[in-house]
Every structure is written in C-alpha cells, then in structure tokens.
Amino acid sequence: MIRQVLFFISVPFLSSVLGQVSYSIPEEMAKGSLVGNIAQDLGVDVKRLKSGKARIYTGDSAEYIELNKERGVLLVKEKIDREALCGQTTPCALHFQIALESPMELFPITVEITDINDNAPIFQKEERVFEISESAVVGSKFMLEKAIDPDIGMNGLQSYTLKPSDNFMLKLHSQSDGSKKVEMVLQKPLDREKQEHISLIVTAVDGGDPQRSGTMQIHVTVLDVNDNAPVFTKSVYKASVTENSPRGALVTKLSATDADKGSNGEVTYVIGNTIVSVSKLFNITDEGELILNGPVDFEKAKNYQIDVEAVDRGGLSDSSKVLIDISDLNDNSPIINIISKSNSIPEDCLSNTVIVMMSVSDPDSENNGLVQCVINKSIPFTIKSTSTNVYSLLTDSDLDREKVSEYNITVTCSDEGVPSLSSSVTLTLQISDVNDNAPIFERSSYEAYIVENNSPGLSVFTVKARDADWNQNARVSYILEDSSVNGVPVSSYVSVSADSGVIHAVRSFDYEQIKDFHFRVRAQDGGSPPLSSNVSVKILIQDQNDNAPQVLYPVQTGGSLVAEMVPRSAEVGYLVTKVVAVDVDSGQNAWLSYKLQKATDRALFEVGLQNGEIRTIRQVTDKDAVKQRLTVVVEDNGQPSRSATVNVNVAVADSFPEVLSEFTDFTQDKEYNDSLTFYLVLALAVVSFLFITCLVVIISVKIYRWRQSRILYQSNLPVIPYYPPRYSDTLGTRTLPHVYNYEVCRTTDSRKSDCKFGRAASQNVLIMDPSSTGTMQRIQREKSILDEPDSPLEVRVL
Secondary structure (H helix, E strand, C coil), X not given: CHHHHHHHHXXXXXXXXXXXXXXXXXXXXXXXXEEECHHHHHCCCHHHHHHCCCEEECCCCCCCEEEECCCCEEEECCCCCHHHHHCCCCCCEEEEEEEECCCCEEEEEEEEEECCCCCCCEECCCEEEEXXXXXXXXXXXXXXXXXXXXXXXXXXXXXXXXXXXCCXXXXXXXXXXXXXXXXXXXXXXXXXXXXXXXXXXXXXXXXXXXXXXXXXXXXXXXXXXXXXXXXXXXXXXXXXXXXXXXXXXXXXXXXEECCCCHHHHCEEEEECCCCHHHHCCEEECCCCEEEECCCCCCCCCCEEEEEXXXXXXXXXXXXXXXXEEEECCCCCCCEEEEEEECCEEECCCCCCCEEEEEEEECCCCHHHHCEEEEECCCCCEEEEEEECCXXXXXXXXXXXXXXXXXXXXXXXXXXXXXXXXXXEEEEEEEEECCCCCCCEECCCEEEEEEECCCCCCXXXXXXXXXXXXXXXXXXXXXEECCCEECCEEHHHCEEECCXXXXXXXXXXXXXXXXXXXXXXXXXXXXXXXXXXXEEEEEEEEECCCCCCCEEEECCCCCCCEEEEEECCCCCCCCEEEECEEECCCCHHHHCEEEEEEEECCCCCEEECCCCCEEEECCCCCCCCCCEXXXXXXXXXXXXXXXXXXXXXXXXXXXXXXXXXXHHHHHHHHCCCCCCHHHHHHHHHHHHHHHHHHHHHHHHHHHHHHHXXXXXHHHCCCCCCCCCCCCCCCCCCCCCCCCCCCEEXXXXXXXXXXXXEECCCCCCCCEEECCCCCCHHHHHHHHHHHHHCCCCCXXXXXX
C-alpha cells in the first residue's frame, strides 16, 4: 500500500489550462502527504506566497487540502474517502482556488481523487428465500439482488459465482447504466419428492488487487405446479418528478400479468435490489403504483434508477427498470462568499482599484443557476465578473472623504429563474483621509475694535478657521504673518494664540497716536505637507475721553496781565472776546461746551454754550466797574466729562488812562499779605508821604490827559491795533467752524472807527507789567505804547 501511494505521489497528473493546475492523488492518503509543488507549477516564487498571504479558498466545501507557504507545496489535510465524497460519480475531484493579495490574484486548482480497492462487494440482504414450483420449466429465471460495491472501475463489482450449480446457473445481463442484472436460471427440472429444500451461495467478486468479495445465502423451497411467471408490459419505465414534490405523489404506475389462474396468478410488486437511500425515497403498492416516499432534491441527484419485481404466489417473477428524472425548481438562492476584501481605502486611490473579491454560485440548473450581480446606485463603485462565478468590486470614480467618509455597499445577486431568487450582502468601506483641504476662515476678512488705554495682554477677538479634513490633517494652527505698522513689527502690537486663534494686544494703544492698522494671520493644518490660507485683519482703535480740553485763547501768562477792553457805549450782544479751546480726542469726546463759572458781574456777560463767545447781555453803564474778571469752564462731552478753566480779564473803559489806573490793582491784589498788622504799621509810617504823593499824582494825571487829548486830535485819529485770535478747527471737532482774521481800529471817539481784514493776529492784548505801580511809570508806559507797537503794554479796544 505504501508503494502504491508513493507511486501516485511521484507521478501526479499535472496540467495547466488557462492558468488552472490539476493534480491526481489516490484516496485514503495519510494526513500530511504531498499533493504537489504548487509554487513551481504556478511559476510563483515562495516569497510571493508569503507576502501575498496565500490561502486556499473552497467556499462552503470542506477543506481536504492545505497549503504549506514555507515550502510552496500542497499537502493532504484530512484523509479522503472517495466513496463518501463522490459516490459513484466519476471523475471525483476537489475544486478550490488559491488567493493572493497585494495585488489580488486567484488561481483555480483541481485535485482528482482516484479510487483504490478499499470496499468489498456487499449484498443488501444476507439471505434470500425462493419458493419454486417443481413444475418450473428449464430456463425459468429468478431475479437476484445485485451486490453493491462503492468502488468504481476495476475496483468495482466484476462477476458472480453460484455454488452448487447442479440445478441453477447464473446469467448476467448488461444494463444501460453500466451495471449488470443477475438472474438465477433453472437448468435442471426440480423434483420436490427428491429435494424439497436447496441451499445455494452467491458470491460477488470485484477486480481489485487484492480481490475482495461478498456472499449471499439462497434458500429454495420447491413447490408444486406454478408454471407461468408474471410478465411486465415494459422492460423499462420512464417517469419524471419535480423536486420538492410532496410525499405520497404518484411517480408512475407499473403493470405485470400472469397467465396462471387463482392464487398462482396473483401478482405482487416489490422494489428490487437498489441503494438503501434510494429505496427509502420510493414505495410501490400492490397495484403497481410507484409512490414518492421522501423528499427529492435536484441538487443532490438529477435522476434515479429503480429495479422493480413482479412476483406471483408460486414464486415466479419478472423484473423491470424504472428511470426517474428529477425536474429542477428554482428553489436555491445564489450563495455569496467573500474571498478577500479591504476594510479601508484612501480617498486619493486610483480608479479601478479592487476592494472586494467574491465568489457567487447557484446550485440550480440552466437559467435557474445563471446569476447576475449588481450594487446599489449613486456610489462611486462598480462590480465586474472577472472569471466564472468570481466577481470583483472596484472603484470607478474619485472619492472624497469630506463628502462621504463611509460607504455601505449592498451587493445583490439574482438568478434568472421564474420567479427570480436573490441574495445580498452589505459591505462597509471606510474612506481614509488625505490632506487635500486647506483651512478656511469663517470670514473673508476681520475687523475688530479696541478701546485705547487697554491693558497689555487683553484679548481683542478670535479668528477661526475650519479644515474639512480629519484628525491631524484638520488640526489648525494660527501664525501671525511678518509685517510692520509704521516701521514697527506687527508683533509689537498684537499676538495670536497658535491653538485657539485668540488675538491679544501686546501693548496699550493710544488713539491720538494710531487709529488703525492691518495685519495678516495664516491658518496652517497639521498635514504633511501642510496646507494654509491667509486672512486680513483690521484693528480699529476707539477713542476714550482721556484728554481734557486745551484753551488756546486767551493765553494765560504768568508775567503779564491779559485784558479785554469793552467801551462803556457797548450795546447788548457786544462781542467782548471768544474763548478758543480744542480737545485732541475725537467724536463726542471732543464736542466742547462753554459755561460761565464765575464773574464779577454775572448780569453783564454771558458765554455762548457752543462757540465760547463772551457777549454783553445788557447795556454797559457808567456804574459798571472798570475791571471785570470772568472764569469760563470748557467741558467736553465724554463720559466722564473733562474740563479746563480760563480766566478772562475785561476792562470796561473808554480811555487808556482809566484802564491803566484800574488794572494795576489786578497785580497788586495778588501780593496782599494776610498779616494786617504789617500794613497798619506801614501805613502809619508813610501816611504823610502818601498825602504829598497824591497831590503830585493828581496834577500829573491832569497834565497827561490834556496832552493825550491834544495829541490824538492833532494826529488825525491815532490807531491802536487790535488783533483778535485766529480761529481754526484743528481736529474736525466743529469747535471752530470758521477761519478768519480781522483788525479793528478805533479812536477815542467810537463813532470814528475803522475795520481792516486779512492781517495776522499777533498784538491783540493789553499787558500790564506788575512792577508799574507809580503814577509816573504809568504815564511813561502810556507814552511808550503810542510810540512803540511792540511794547509790553498792548491794549485791545472793542
């Protein structure tokens, strides 16, 4: 036996047709026996078998063959019994595929299982009883049960022998299915009186080496006269039955006649020798009706052959064969088996990439077994048949994970039967991410506001960008682009958080120095290589009321006294002067209002709330004091409000001497000492001196006035220059809506006045030197005023 196995292994039957490799091995080989060198026969390197994860795919069938990838050979995995595997079917072969991955390949393999003589012929019954009339004529036939040998070919049943052979002989008849009908033929008349019981032994022998055999005991009882055997109307009956027919269905009806009369002519029908499994599927009645006794399945057997006997009461019999064809029904749905599949593919994979390989089979026949497979619509995949019963699922267009990250692909396979049956399987495919999307900001540009005088590190606002990719490819970082603002790097002004995109102020801003600035922020993802996009950001500084108004006019001086002159003939609404102030803030923080806080005579003057003009509100009278002091408050409109205060000195007089005599007291008032004792002592010391001095002063004043009057009238109205301030709106705050210059020239007679426009306003105030306390000094100062225009004493006449 060992030599035989080695012989078969050493000379396997090998062929390759369209890439198909076939082997032939005997049944009952030991586990681990060599089938063939598949790597050599396929022309595939052993390394390819390892890298391609080579494996055997058999579908739903049991695996009898295994693959040794280390040696590249096929080995017997389980001991194979050809008779259990294929029965009488020839040739008997195993069909499977060897599947490789990366790239996917499929190689069909066929292993034929050859028969060895491992089964002896067996009779279904160990003994058989015949009752034969002694009147049976020579040549009478008696059907014997055929022996069953599961082996095929020469190893199958070959011949029969009968012992003893005095009265009977065996006769064999070849049938259409290749089997032989066995008949026992009477060759010598029986004589019951001589031998009532005869024992015979039938031996069935196969043609194997060594030869195997089986026996059956035959007991013959000799009866009296029954000389006619039943005869079937047909030697072969043909019938058909549809698979899955119900139990009790009539297959066909047989008929046999017997020429004898009485009990000797009564015929009964029996199913003769046949395979046990077949005999359980059918039953025959006494009337010759062949009845279905069990389920028949086209996919298991397409036809059946049954031997039927007709036997009379005398033991004479005849036989006939029934050929039953099983009609196919479309009762099997297609069977889908996954050979290989990918659970995930990148979104940038090429078109026609194979993601799944599957085998589809339908055990039905003809159209009932023809299968077509389709997939659900509107997905970027297609299914193609690559070989018999093998389908591949491929990509047929571009994939985009940002649109669809997962596909549920339903493969539906339908046969062409009526009605059609189908099977389906749903495959889940993940689309892995590729960094193909740059971050996109939520806005095309950003604009933010920050109030000046902010604290450094203040969070201004947040830029936000989103990336349609996934995981690391969607992780966005924010970077401040290099640029400068007024020559200073923008990083000195703001910073951006790399993770959150929050923009912080690096320094405190001053609206009066910078009102806005631009910069760019870049959003960059974490892909490789990274993708990025930019956005423009504009920061606008908002004003705070952090500057108080500044008074431009009248100018407050420390060494000289500034005064405005108002003639006693001034009418109601007379423009005394105008307080000019500015506020470097903007908007409502720079809207200024003017209020009169204090005044020597509140009933005489008022201040314009919006324009700061000081005007008289009544007629000036002789009773009004010459010197008037006004305190004007300038307030802005901010929250909280800020203000500035200015003192305005006004002289109510018609002549310079009167002005000079009164306004010297302005400076003297500042030098009063709180110690009254000191002044009392001083007054007592100089009382005499003052009396004499007063007389001299009175005379000097009279002389001065006489000379002044004479000079003014003789010089044809001498002109005293007056230059009002130049008003301008410096910061667009509407404080001073007009720009104008003018000169006013007056004589001591207010009816003879002159106006001249367009001269620069420079000498426009009356300045009194605080040191000029004596009468003679004032007279000299008055004279110098008339002679020298640039003298410290300047008089503004209104």
